[in-house]
Amino acid sequence: xxxxxxxxxxxxxxxxxxxxxxxxxxxxxxxxxxxxxxxxxxxxxxxxxxxxxxxxxxxxxxxxxxxxxxxxxxxxxxxxxxxxxxxxxxxxxxxxxxxxxxxxxxxxxxxxxxxxxxxxxxxxxxxxxxxxxxxxxxxxxxx
Amino acid sequence: xxxxxxxxxxxxxxxxxxxxxxxxxxxxxxxxxxxxxxxxxxxxxxxxxxxxxxxxxxxxxxxxxxxxxxxxxxxxxxxxxxxxxxxxxxxxxxxxxxxxxxxxxxxxxxxxxxxxxxxxxxxxxxxxxxxxxxxxxxxxxxx
Numbered sequence: 001x002x003x004x005x006x007x008x009x010x011x012x013x014x015x016x017x018x019x020x021x022x023x024x025x026x027x028x029x030x031x032x033x034x035x036x037x038x039x040x041x042x043x044x045x046x047x048x049x050x051x052x053x054x055x056x057x058x059x060x061x062x063x064x065x066x067x068x069x070x071x072x073x074x075x076x077x078x079x080x081x082x083x084x085x086x087x088x089x090x091x092x093x094x095x096x097x098x099x100x101x102x103x104x105x106x107x108x109x110x111x112x113x114x115x116x117x118x119x120x121x122x123x124x125x126x127x128x129x130x131x132x133x134x135x136x137x138x139x140x141x142x143x
Numbered sequence: 144x145x146x147x148x149x150x151x152x153x154x155x156x157x158x159x160x161x162x163x164x165x166x167x168x169x170x171x172x173x174x175x176x177x178x179x180x181x182x183x184x185x186x187x188x189x190x191x192x193x194x195x196x197x198x199x200x201x202x203x204x205x206x207x208x209x210x211x212x213x214x215x216x217x218x219x220x221x222x223x224x225x226x227x228x229x230x231x232x233x234x235x236x237x238x239x240x241x242x243x244x245x246x247x248x249x250x251x252x253x254x255x256x257x258x259x260x261x262x263x264x265x266x267x268x269x270x271x272x273x274x275x276x277x278x279x280x281x282x283x284x285x286x
Contacts, residue, residue, distance in 0.1 A: 052227055054216035065208030073197035083237075084195055087230035091246055091254030094226075103234055109259075111234030116255035 009046045012095035018120065022132045023139060027063040028098075030071060030139075032132045035120045039079045039102040041071055041135065050096040053088060064098070072100050074138040079104075089115060152189045155238035161263065165275045166282060170206040171241075173214060173282075175275045178263040182222045182245040184214055184278065193239040196231060207241070215243050217281040222247075232258060 011029070019031035019042050027047075033040035045064055050056060053064060072084045081102035088098050101114050109117040123131070154172070162174035162185050170190075176183035188207055193199060196207060215227045224245035231241050244257050252260040266274070 052215065052219065053229070054212040054219070054227070061208060061212055062205060065204060069197040069204055072195065076195065076197070083232070083234050084197070085230070085232045085234065086196070087228070087232070087256075089226070089228045089230075089246075089254075089256060091226050091228065103232075111232075112259035113230075113232060113256045116252075 009048050011044065012093050014093050015042065015044060015095065015097060020128060020132060023136050025067045027060055028067050032128065032135065034122045034128060036123045036127065037108045037121050038114055039075060040114065041075055041100045043068055043071060043098040045096050051090060051094050068098050068100060070139065074135060075100055075102050078134055078138055085114065087115065152191050154187065155236050157236050158185065158187060158238065158240060163271060163275060166279050168210045170203060171210050175271065175278065177265045177271060179266045179270065180251045180264050181257055182218060183257065184218055184243045186211055186214060186241040186243065188239050194233060194237050196239065211241050211243060213282065217278060218243055218245050221277055221281055228257065230258065
């Protein structure tokens with residue numbers, strides 16, 4: 001896979017460890033959380049030092065909303081989940097990142113949040129690759 | 144306080160019970176969660192039946208992002224918090240609502256999420272009114 005790096009931007013080491021690159025969107029790097037308990041994507045705006053969404057430029061804020069909603073729609077279509085959960089927390093990892101998670105009745109911690117619940121359960125490498133491919137294809141076919 | 148109702152829109156009874164009206168923005172009703180553990184605002188788009196952000200019209204999606212980020216900035220300025228947490232979950236209450244929460248180191252469940260943690264701790268009525276006023280003034284002075 002071609003490394004996805006923008007000049008002057010470096011990904012937080014914890015985000016790098018916990019998730020895998022899927023696609024470069026206009027503003028964000030889209031990553032798949034390596035946790036098979038929930039289908040879980042992360043958007044990381046390629047803006048060094050950005051922590052709060054409202055500190056981005058107005059254009060970046062609009063782009064981020066557009067990309068987040070596009071990813072949410074694709075994830076809902078792929079998974080046929082009951083509800084998309086989106087969140088921007090960043091209390092531990094301050095580099096701005098937006099979670100987009102597919103939730104279904106009876107999944108771990110339903111109807112509570114995914115954040116802070118239990119421990120990450122990594123995919124088998126093939127399953128991770130396969131799911132990342134599915135996401136990529138769905139988003140590119142909409143594009 | 145003048146009742147804030149849009150024709151054809153009715154607020155979910157649980158949102159109505161747990162939070163108090165602050166202000167009508169262009170798309171959303173802005174409400175203050177009656178939980179003094181965290182400064183916690185909720186935006187409710189006045190669109191009957193809306194559940195997922197990506198199902199809104201493109202204009203509504205843009206408006207929602209704008210209003211959410213404006214409210215986040217105001218809340219951060221008022222509270223001088225460490226981090227804003229935003230989230231759209233809706234696993235229990237399906238009517239679309241966006242949480243904007245001011246988080247500070249050492250607050251209840253820091254650095255975990257506010258959702259699903261413990262029980263609501265209501266304000267004294269005067270404190271609730273005072274905080275709602277502060278939010279209203281900050282947002283209107285930016286407007």
